[in-house]
Amino acid sequence: MALADPARRELKAVRWGLLAAALVASPVVAGVVYSAAAATGLAGFGPHGFSTDRLTRVLGEPAVWESLVWTIRTASLATLLASALAVLVAMTFRRSGRVDKLARTLAVLPLPVPHLVAATTAVLLLAQSGLLSRLGFAAGWLAGPADMPPLVYDRAGLGMVLTLAWKELPFLALVATTLLATRGAALEETARGLGAGPWDTFRLVTWPFLWRGLLPPVVAVLAFAAGSYEAAAMLAPSDPLALPLLTLERYTDPDLARRGDAFVLVLVGLMLTGAAVGLHEWVRYRTTELRG
Amino acid sequence: MGPSPSIPATTLVTLAAFSLAAASCGRAATPPPRDLARIPWDSLAASARGSTVTWRMWRGDPSINAYVDRWVSPRLLQRYGITLNAVEGQGAEIVNQLQVEKEARAGGTADLVWINGETFHQLRQADLLYGPWSGRLPNAAWVDSASPIISRDFEQDPMGYESPWGTVQFALIYDSARTPAPPRSYAELRQWILAHPGRFTHDQGFTGITLLKQLMYALGGGVERFQGGFHEEVYATASERIWRWLEEVRPALWRGGGSYPPGVAELHRLFANGEVDFTMSNNQNEVMTKVAQGIFPETARALLLRDGTIANAHFVGIPANAPNPAGAMVVADFLLSPEAQLEKARSPVWGDGTVLAEERLPGDWATSFAELARNPRALPRDSLARYARPEVDPEYHERLAREWRSRIRRGGS
Numbered sequence: 001m002a003l004a005d006p007a008r009r010e011l012k013a014v015r016w017g018l019l020a021a022a023l024v025a026s027p028v029v030a031g032v033v034y035s036a037a038a039a040t041g042l043a044g045f046g047p048h049g050f051s052t053d054r055l056t057r058v059l060g061e062p063a064v065w066e067s068l069v070w071t072i073r074t075a076s077l078a079t080l081l082a083s084a085l086a087v088l089v090a091m092t093f094r095r096s097g098r099v100d101k102l103a104r105t106l107a108v109l110p111l112p113v114p115h116l117v118a119a120t121t122a123v124l125l126l127a128q129s130g131l132l133s134r135l136g137f138a139a140g141w142l143a144g145p146a147d148m149p150p151l152v153y154d155r156a157g158l159g160m161v162l163t164l165a166w167k168e169l170p171f172l173a174l175v176a177t178t179l180l181a182t183r184g185a186a187l188e189e190t191a192r193g194l195g196a197g198p199w200d201t202f203r204l205v206t207w208p209f210l211w212r213g214l215l216p217p218v219v220a221v222l223a224f225a226a227g228s229y230e231a232a233a234m235l236a237p238s239d240p241l242a243l244p245l246l247t248l249e250r251y252t253d254p255d256l257a258r259r260g261d262a263f264v265l266v267l268v269g270l271m272l273t274g275a276a277v278g279l280h281e282w283v284r285y286r287t288t289e290l291r292g
Numbered sequence: 293m294g295p296s297p298s299i300p301a302t303t304l305v306t307l308a309a310f311s312l313a314a315a316s317c318g319r320a321a322t323p324p325p326r327d328l329a330r331i332p333w334d335s336l337a338a339s340a341r342g343s344t345v346t347w348r349m350w351r352g353d354p355s356i357n358a359y360v361d362r363w364v365s366p367r368l369l370q371r372y373g374i375t376l377n378a379v380e381g382q383g384a385e386i387v388n389q390l391q392v393e394k395e396a397r398a399g400g401t402a403d404l405v406w407i408n409g410e411t412f413h414q415l416r417q418a419d420l421l422y423g424p425w426s427g428r429l430p431n432a433a434w435v436d437s438a439s440p441i442i443s444r445d446f447e448q449d450p451m452g453y454e455s456p457w458g459t460v461q462f463a464l465i466y467d468s469a470r471t472p473a474p475p476r477s478y479a480e481l482r483q484w485i486l487a488h489p490g491r492f493t494h495d496q497g498f499t500g501i502t503l504l505k506q507l508m509y510a511l512g513g514g515v516e517r518f519q520g521g522f523h524e525e526v527y528a529t530a531s532e533r534i535w536r537w538l539e540e541v542r543p544a545l546w547r548g549g550g551s552y553p554p555g556v557a558e559l560h561r562l563f564a565n566g567e568v569d570f571t572m573s574n575n576q577n578e579v580m581t582k583v584a585q586g587i588f589p590e591t592a593r594a595l596l597l598r599d600g601t602i603a604n605a606h607f608v609g610i611p612a613n614a615p616n617p618a619g620a621m622v623v624a625d626f627l628l629s630p631e632a633q634l635e636k637a638r639s640p641v642w643g644d645g646t647v648l649a650e651e652r653l654p655g656d657w658a659t660s661f662a663e664l665a666r667n668p669r670a671l672p673r674d675s676l677a678r679y680a681r682p683e684v685d686p687e688y689h690e691r692l693a694r695e696w697r698s699r700i701r702r703g704g705s
Binding site for chain 2: 043044045063123127128129145146150153154155233237238239240245249251252253254255256258259
C-alpha cells in the first residue's frame with residue numbers, strides 16, 4: 001500500500017536528516033576509533049599488537065595529571081569569568097537606549113576575532129615588554145620589563161585566562177541578551193505585577209531561567225577552552241604544560257615509539273569534554289525533576 | 293624561524309586521525325617506477341615536462357618562501373615546464389603524514405620533502421623514502437662531497453636517499469650596543485648569566501636543544517667523544533654535567549628558569565623587545581636577514597662560541613609514495629645549480645650556505661660566491677670553518693630533548 005504524501009515526505013526528511021547526522025558524526029567516530037587503536041598498540045608506528053602498556057605508562061605519569069589539572073583549572077576560570085561578565089553586561093544594558101545598544105555592540109565586538117589573533121594581541125598587550133608594560137614604564141610605575149608581573153608563559157596562566165574569557169564573553173553575552181529579550185521580559189513583568197520587588201524578581205525569576213538557558217553554551221565554552229591549542233601555544237607556561245600542548249609535543253616526539261602517547265592524551269581530552277557534557281545533563285535532569 | 297607566530301593552528305592530533313579516514317578514500321597506491329633509475333637523464337627530464345611537483349616544506353620564514361615562490365618557481369616553469377606547489381609541513385609532521393598515508397594505503401600527496409637529521413633517520417627507519425636517486429643529478433658533480441658536514445647527515449650516510457640543499461652553522465645573536473663585551477665560551481657564558489640574572493634563556497625547540505648539544509660537546513671532552521654512534525655511558529656522564537651546569541645557572545635564567553619560550557621565534561621576540569639579551573639561530577646569517585627586515589636592531593651581531601658550534605646540512609628527499617618522482621628529481625637538480633645556490637646564499641634573500649665546492653665551479657661562479665663573504669655583519673669564513681663541529685647520532689638529540697623536558701623544564705615528560 002502506498003504511503004500518503006505527507007508520510008512519504010516525512011520519511012524522506014528523516015532519511016536526509018540521518019545522512020546529515022552520519023556525515024557530521026563519521027569523522028568523530030573515525031577519530032575516536034583510531035585514537036583508541038593507536039593508544040592500545042593496534043595502529044601507529046612500530047609493531048602492532050594489543051597492549052595496555054602505553055595506557056598505564058602515560059596515565060601513570062604525574063606530569064599528565066598536572067597538565068590535566070592545570071587545563072581544567074584554566075578553562076574553568078576563563079569560563080567562569082566570561083559567564084559572570086556576560087550576565088553583568090546583559091543585565092546592566094538590557095534596555096533599548098542608545099548607551100545600552102552601544103555597550104551591547106562593544107561587548108560582542110571580539111566575536112569575529114580568530115583565536116590566534118586574540119592570543120597574538122594578548123602577547124602584544126600583556127607581555128613583560130608589551131604595551132601595558134610600556135605604558136607603565138612611561139608613567140613611571142615600572143622601571144623595566146622585569147617589574148611587570150608575568151602574564152605570558154606564567155605558571156598561573158593568567159594571560160591565558162584573560163584572553164579566553166575576553167574571546168568567549170561575546171558569545172555568552174549574546175545568548176544572555178537574547179534570553180532576557182525574548183523570554184525574560186514577559187516573566188519579569190508578571191512577577192512585578194504580582195508584587196515582587198527588583199531583588200526578588202532577579203532572584204526568583206530572572207536568574208533561574210538565565211542560568212538554565214546559559215548552561216549549554218557555558219559547557220560548550222568550557223569544552224572549547226580546555227581543548228584550545230592556539231591560546232595555549234602563545235600564552236601558556238612550559239611547566240605545567242597545557243593538555244593540547246602536551247598532546248602535540250608527544251605526537252611530534254623525536255622518539256617514534258612515544259608518538260602513540262598522544263592518542264592516550266586525546267582520549268583523556270575526550271573524557272574531559274565528555275565529563276563536562278555529562279555534568280550538564282545531570283544538572284539539567286536534576287533541575288527538571290525538581291521543577292516537575 | 294621568523295618572528296611571526298608560525299603556530300600550526302589546527303594541528304591537533306585528532307585531525308591527523310581524521311585525515312586517515314579521508315586519505316583512505318584517495319586513489320590506490322602507485323609505487324614510483326623502480327626503472328626510473330635506468331632512464332637517461334634527458335628523457336627523465338622530458339617526461340617531467342608539464343607535471344606538477346608538490347614540495348612539503350617548512351613555510352615559517354617569509355624570506356625562504358619568497359625565494360621558493362618568486363625565484364625558484366617561475367624558473368622551473370619557464371625552463372622545465374614544471375609547476376611547483378610548495379605546501380606547509382616539517383619534521384615530525386612529514387613523518388606522521390607519510391605514515392598515515394602508508395597505513396591507509398593511499399596515494400602520496402608530496403613529491404619532495406625538505407628534511408634532515410632525525411626526520412631523515414625516522415623516514416629511513418619506517419622505509420618511507422624513495423631511492424637511491426641523488427647521485428644521478430647532473431649538478432651533484434659540483435657538491436662538496438669532501439666536507440664532513442655535507443656528506444653526512446647527523447652521522448648518517450644519506451646513501452643517495454636525499455640530496456643536499458644548504459648548510460648552516462649555529463650562532464648566538466646579541467646586541468653590540470646593549471652587550472659590548474659578550475661571552476666567547478661556555479665558561480664565560482656561565483659567568484655572564486650569573487652576573488646578569490633574568491637576561492638569558494633558550495627555547496624548548498630544536499634550536500634550544502642544539503645549544504645544549506654544544507654544551508654537551510664542551511663539557512664532555514669535545515665532539516670526537518660522541519662520534520661513531522650513540523654510546524650510553526658517554527651520554528650518561530656528559531648529560532649529568534649538563535644538568536648540573538643548568539641547575540647552577542637556572543636561578544639566573546629568564547623567569548628564574550621556571551618557564552621557557554616555546555620556540556626560537558618567541559625567543560627572537562623576547563630579544564627584539566629587550567626582555568633578554570641573547571637569542572640564537574641555527575643559521576649564522578639569520579642576523580643579517582632579520583636586521584634587513586627591521587626586526588633586530590642595526591647593532592645586532594652573530595657570535596660563535598670558541599668551544600665550537602654545530603654546523604649541519606639540510607636536504608631534500610622523495611617520499612616512497614611520491615606521485616611524480618621524476619619531476620621531483622628535476623627540481624632537486626635545479627636547486628643544486630650554481631645559479632640557484634648563489635641566489636639562496638645572498639643575505640637579503642636567505643643567507644643559506646651553499647653545498648657546492650665553490651673553488652671547483654666553472655667561470656665566474658667562484659668569484660661570485662667569494663664576494664658574498666664581504667658583508668660587514670657576515671662572520672669571517674675562516675672562523676666559521678675553525679669552530680664548525682659536526683652533528684652526532686640523532687639519538688643524542690632525542691635523549692637530550694626528552695631528559696631536558698623531564699629534568700629541567702618538567703611540565704609533562
